[in-house]
Structure formats: C-alpha cells, structure tokens
C-alpha cells in the first residue's frame with residue numbers, strides 16, 4: 001500500500017490528527033489543487049432514489065429526474081449520464097444492480113413497514129460482540145452457499161453443517177429485515193473492489209479506519225444482515241469481492257472519510273446520501289479552512305481559499321455552512337458526535353485557550 005502523491009500535496013503525519021495534506025510549495029489563492037476520481041463506494045438514500053442522478057449526483061430541489069432505468073430502478077439527469085453509468089458498471093455491475101433492485105422490490109412492503117430502521121438501543125456493541133456477529137454472518141453465508149445448487153466445485157463446505165443447522169440458518173432473522181441503503185452502499189463498494197482491485201488495494205485500504213463504527217447493536221445487526229443478504233443476491237463472479245472483510249472495510253472507512261451527497265455543492269440543505277473518495281480523504285478539518293471544496297458531477301474539486309504557504313497544512317471544513325458560527329464547544333461537540341474526534345484546529349485551540357466561552 002502506498003500513500004498518494006500529488007503535484008501540489010504530500011501526505012504527512014500531523015501531530016494528534018493522523019495524516020494530513022501538506023502543500024509542496026506556495027499555492028496562490030483560487031488554484032485547483034485536487035480533483036477527486038469517482039467514488040469508491042456510495043449510497044443515495046432510498047427516499048431520494050427518484051431525485052438524485054445515479055451518475056452525477058445532481059439533485060434539483062426534489063424534482064423527479066427525467067431518465068429512469070426500470071431494470072435497476074436508477075434515475076439519471078440525462079441519457080448521457082445513463083450511458084456513462086452503464087459503461088462504468090459493465091455487464092456484471094448492471095446485472096448486480098438489477099438483482100438488488102428485484103430483491104428490494106420484493107421486500108418493499110416490509111421496508112415500508114419498518115421505514116428501513118430497526119428499533120434502536122443506545123448501546124454501542126463491544127469489540128467482542130462485533131467479532132461474534134460478523135463470524136456468525138460469515139457462517140450463515142457459508143451455510144447458504146452450501147445449500148445452493150453447486151455451480152462452483154471449489155466452494156468450501158461449511159464446518160459441521162447438518163441439514164437441520166442449514167434449515168435453521170436459512171430461517172434466521174437476517175432474511176427478515178432489509179436495509180436498502182446499507183445494501184446499496186455495500187454493493188457499490190463490492191463492485192469497485194471487483195472492477196478496480198488495484199485501487200482498492202492502493203487507495204481504499206490505506207484510509208483511516210474507524211474501529212468502532214456501529215452506533216448500536218441493532219446497527220451492527222443491520223450491517224451483518226445486509227452482508228448476508230448481498231451474498232445471496234449478487235451474481236456468482238462478484239462473490240469473491242463480496243466478503244465480510246470488504247464490507248467491514250467499507251463501513252470502517254466510510255465512517256471516518258465519507259463526504260455527504262447534498263443539494264448544492266458545499267452547504268446544501270438536503271442530505272441525500274454519502275460517498276467515499278479515497279484521494280480526497282487526507283484533508284483534515286479546520287474551523288477556518290484554507291481549502292474550499294465544490295462538487296463537480298460525481299467528483300469533488302478542491303480549491304485554495306487564499307494563498308497557502310509551502311509546508312502549510314491544507315484543510316477543508318467538515319461542518320455545514322450554518323455551523324461556522326457556533327462556539328468552540330458547540331463545534332467540538334458536533335465534530336465529536338459525527339466524526340469521533342476532538343478538533344485541534346488553530347481556531348479551536350485559540351478560542352478554547354483565550355477565554356472565549358467554551
């Protein structure tokens with residue numbers, strides 16, 4: 001695994017903030033220092049599925065977009081976006097999205113009843129509980145795979161699987177609750193892993209990982225169930241990429257690195273989903289950022305907000321526009337709640353240490 005290098009930026013260690021993006025040289029205001037590639041994984045939340053373009057993420061104030069692919073359920077801003085999306089995902093990708101669409105449609109009544117959410121406790125699961133849940137999910141996948149007609153003689157048999165255990169496994173709760181948002185996020189990442197194995201290895205596996213990403217035991221169960229369900233849905237050639245390791249990486253990386261898919265470029269009101277952009281994930285947060293980000297289609301551009309000195313850290317803001325005016329303690333509380341860190345940017349250190357109300 002290697003860290004990315006850019007014309008304007010190097011990735012370096014930042015005291016108490018992991019790694020960050022440092023300017024290689026003086027950069028004048030208004031310079032585009034980075035354009036991200038397409039996301040490695042993303043989700044457009046189900047309630048926005050008719051309003052956000054699956055290719056360029058355009059959202060037009062709730063307008064239903066004009067081009068719809070009835071087989072995958074995706075909508076697009078234009079035929080061009082649809083064509084680009086189809087060629088990007090290839091035959092296998094199309095087949096997988098079609099299969100997911102059929103599965104979700106078949107569960108739509110149950111999804112509507114539960115509104116996609118499990119009743120939630122506030123208990124964060126311990127690491128031991130997390131490991132146990134994922135081992136169980138992997139076992140369920142093995143049992144399911146074993147119960148299917150063999151089209152692949154190389155599949156390993158599950159350990160100690162009696163017919164009774166198999167039958168029991170197949171009637172487990174993982175078949176009942178369906179979360180289309182998690183399924184969609186997983187599938188996009190599994191496809192990326194399958195279509196771009198080098199980028200997965202080089203770019204995704206280097207990201208900062210959240211080792212405790214689950215908000216509650218129900219949240220953990222929803223992710224494990226989605227993994228099992230996805231294994232029963234995806235076409236055979238994708239199974240190699242549809243593993244617990246891949247899905248867990250997607251969760252752990254997404255938790256610390258994902259960008260919101262919002263209306264407008266930066267501070268939009270509607271939160272319609274999120275996406276993982278590995279090359280753009282080395283920008284730390286500052287409450288007085290020197291870098292502005294703007295969405296260009298399905299990617300992001302990063303532009304210097306002012307002159308940046310050689311060796312200065314380049315930072316964006318993780319806060320929304322309306323959050324800039326909060327006090328230091330309010331900003332820190334938001335960042336801690338959403339991102340899990342105590343902000344040590346210059347503004348926070350100054351305000352926290354200078355008698356400004358905290």
Ligand SMILES: C[S@@+](CC[C@H](N)C(=O)[O-])C[C@H]1O[C@@H](n2cnc3c(N)ncnc32)[C@H](O)[C@@H]1O
Nearest residue numbers: 017018019208257281282284285341343344345
């Ligand atoms: C998108 S990543 C940024 C790159 C990351 N530092 C790395 O090593 O890959 C976000 C994580 O960086 C750290 N971070 C970013 N901004 C920070 C700040 N202002 N203060 C402290 N930690 C910060 C937090 O751990 C946060 O979860």
